[in-house]
Amino acid sequence: MTDHVTDRIKARSWRESVVEYIRVEATPADKFGHQPRLYALAQQIAKGQDCDDDVLFAAAWMHDLGVFIGHRPSDPVELARWDHVPYTISRSRELLPQWGFPAEKLEVVAETIRTHEAKYTPLVPEAVVLRDADILEQLGAIGALRAFVKVGRDTRYATYSDVIPVLERALTVLPGLLQLEVSRELARERVAALRSLLEAIRAEAAGNLH
Template identity: 65%
Template sequence: MTPPDWRKSVVEYIRVEAQPEDKFGHQPRLYALASTIGEDMDYDDDVLFAAAWMHDLGVFMGHRPQDPAQLSQWDHVPYTIRMSRELLTGWGFPHEKLAGVAEAIGCHQAKDDPTTVEGMLLRNADILEQLGAIGILRAAVKVGRDTRYPNFSSILPVLNDAVNRLANKTRLIRSKTMAHARAEVLRSFLIAVHDEAGDMLH
């Protein structure tokens, strides 16, 4: 089945706007993860696809503030919801589903409590993306590029938080199983870092 034209527009837009470039892979992985978690569940795939691909628009360079002080206070979600509504409308996304996309994007973070199936799927998938080998890569790539993480030692608290807290935040059975496996990968990595570097990681 040929995907609707609006889906092509979403992918093409995010492919260009996802900057730095390594941020692009998060979107297709997130949609694939959410779809896997949602097997045998009743959800709107249009809403899930749009929300998964658009949910991080406000964290991309060119969309977020450049000033460090403003960036430290930046909440990308309201911006992302507003821009997603405008862009999706222009691409021919079904108008009656826009509210569902906004709800899923608005509740996609671990701290949130989604009220829709699509929101739950997106939130659980986003947690999984912070665990395992992918979680390690996504954290490590920020070293030296993000002012919050000047060296390798600065990302260890992020990874420790992921394995000790986030791994227990998933709420759906399939995502819990996947989170456990990914948490073990991350835990093994952190143990290896400690064994190899001790307090000399920097």
């Protein structure tokens, strides 16, 4: 990022600065939509929970920084071993204070980012909310879009057939990992939509999906 862009970001409120930074850094461009959707979901889930909205905002917008092109390794072998979370936490600790984010909240942001993936056990309320929101983003029509867009540009997914098992696993495993009742309620419609889509794909492909 050029110095004049960095300076322009610093002149904004810290939330505006975060959004502007991610808008510039989110590559491929379709990666950008995940952040505002995730924060909106987190806000919806967090109603009635003892959560700090500053932490939720910062963690939701920054949590995937290490998966963007330019932040992750370009070498395929290194990329296959890449864990983006430590990098994202480190960069968040560096960048957020520069934009005016409260320093005393940085460790909670780090902890929330650390356990945002379904395979981890969240230990703070904000992490529980963000993890549930991230799981919901892998279900429904949005989950399918996010999976299918990887075909041909992610070495793990050369064809549509490579994506189907990922969506099937999401359908069978992820809903059971949600921790909050409000999240489970939100998941019902998404699960039904994803199940219907997979059934339609199987029926229309008639064994010839590639």
